[in-house]
Amino acid sequence: MLCTIVGSGEGLGAAIARRFGREGGRIALVARTKRADLVVGLNATGIDARAFQADAASEPEVKQAFASIECWAGEKYPRLQCSTGSGRHLSE
Numbered sequence: 001m002l003c004t005i006v007g008s009g010e011g012l013g014a015a016i017a018r019r020f021g022r023e024g025g026r027i028a029l030v031a032r033t034k035r036a037d038l039v040v041g042l043n044a045t046g047i048d049a050r051a052f053q054a055d056a057a058s059e060p061e062v063k064q065a066f067a068s069i070e071c072w073a074g075e076k077y078p079r080l081q082c083s084t085g086s087g088r089h090l091s092e
Contacts, residue, residue, distance in 0.1 A: 002073050004028040004066075006056055014038055021047030028069045030054050030062075 003020040005013050017027045021042055027049035029035050034051040042049040054065035
């Protein structure tokens, strides 16, 4: 399962990533700044994670992030998407 987390900060976003990662999910983290520190920590515990940079308030940035996630994950639409509040501006 692929879990895309929009708003992957130190708190809730990181906790969601760790939880789904422990369950075997692949994790795509989307935030205004690349979360290399979180990705390194997740990868060190065997969790398949990658960071993608996008401001959730910018539709072009979000579309680019999801296109990059699709290329990385090999899935057109992430099966599970989580927003930690930062994604409140997202629309389909």
